[in-house]
Amino acid sequence: MHKVFAHTCLALAGASVLLADGTGPFVGKALVPKYDIWMYPHGSGGARETASTFTALPSPATETHVEDRFGQFVIRFDTTSIAAAGLGVDNYQPERIVLTAALVTGGIVYDPTPDAYQTSAPKGTPDLDPGRPLEVHGTGFRGGATVSNYNESSSYGNGSIHGRNAYAMGYTPAGVARDVSHNVTEGFDSIPWGVGRIYLRSGDGAPDVELNPGAAVPAPDGETPPPVVKFELNLALPGVAAYVRESLNRGYIWLTISSLHSTTQNAASGYPAFYTKEHPEHAMFGDVAATLDVEYSLPIRVLSFSRNATTNTASISWNASKGYKYVLQRSEELTAGSWVPVNTYQPTDSGTLTWSGPSASPKAFYRVIRTK
Known part of the structure; x- marks a missing residue:
């Protein structure tokens, strides 16, 4: 069982155009x-x-x-x-x-x-x-x-x-x-x-x-x-x-x-x-x-998630904007202190971020944290 959460602290004010994938x-x-x-x-x-x-x-x-x-x-x-x-x-x-x-x-x-x-x-x-x-x-x-x-x-x-x-x-x-x-x-x-x-x-x-x-x-x-x-x-x-x-x-x-x-x-x-x-x-x-x-x-949205049980790998994509840091975290227990960082991204353009990597356990939770 693998689940993905999109977490962030966002703020709303004005915009000239709505980008398809960026979070703002x-x-x-x-x-x-x-x-x-x-x-x-x-x-x-x-x-x-x-x-x-x-x-x-x-x-x-x-x-x-x-x-x-x-x-x-x-x-x-x-x-x-x-x-x-x-x-x-x-x-x-x-x-x-x-x-x-x-x-x-x-x-x-x-x-x-x-x-x-x-x-x-x-x-x-x-x-x-x-x-x-x-x-x-x-x-x-x-x-x-x-x-x-x-x-x-x-x-x-x-x-x-x-x-x-x-x-x-x-x-x-x-x-x-x-x-x-x-x-x-x-x-x-x-x-x-x-x-x-x-x-x-x-x-x-x-x-x-x-x-x-x-x-x-x-x-x-x-x-x-x-x-x-x-x-x-x-x-x-x-x-x-x-x-x-x-x-x-x-x-x-x-x-x-x-x-x-x-x-x-x-x-x-x-x-x-x-x-x-x-x-x-x-x-x-x-x-x-x-x-x-x-x-x-806009909130972070998980665009895709997959896991290959044969190779014990997983892949996650989400929307992102330049100027922000995105930390992908993983937990097998959902308890306090159990979240560990998997990777950190600082995109130079708005669009889609994708992580692919090992995921040996059949039960895991993932979340994305956005910070300045």
Whole structure:
């Protein structure tokens, strides 16, 4: 009896193409959203050239009758050019996911840290650092809307509490999905999947420079590229990595940006606004719509195994990627300390690795360990 196990520690983030045999990591970028929708009951949805995020707090919801996260920015990226869809949820290992969105407006104060919900509540506790964070979550659907049928022409829903059909969806600490649109009034922290970090771009090829926390975002000057907000998903949070795996297997991912920047009706500043792909500047220059960077790996897969009882030899093949070390190990007992190395490989190209050698015992177990 001979058995083979494929073991590894993998991470998933982005990829440009899915190699047939390599395990990754693969890196890719979605340069423009499939859909980018301003989720605001009085807005023009997917046709709008900008999307702003804001709250009516600290005016209580009992007076305004609106959700705490009143303006939201819902985005869908197709990922099939990054990773082939349909490989099975467990066959995607996300490592790093970064959503980048460009700001149309300046003036907001940069806060790269989460705020407790009480700091936005009417008569709540003081916020000890200046500004409000920009947050990203997943996207939930209701009212007949689904992850597959929602688009830029779909109905907003209605203006009641929890009435919008697509909304910022987070998870409880136990990993249970919930709508975070009204989290302050309902008394819980939103647990953002990522807090936006604001960077200034020079436009001359120099690296982006992060804005100092507490500083105001500069107003557009018409000369330099607009500041960008980078949201890196925290894949260690309950439910987030599973959400990404399901999205990659489906071939697209929905994400929602929201914030608790206070504003008043018809105000023209004091809250963040983002470019959408419909903005004329994107049509002219192609670099202001939201983008998505993804890095991911695939599990090690045993491609073939055989044993010749006459010659007492065995042969094993598995997929591999350059830049990693693969250790083939053998055990006859499956007990702690019984695994012994058979051979070590450090491929210079992605593809298939094969070991052939003696296997005298009729009962043995093999496994492959991948390390940096």
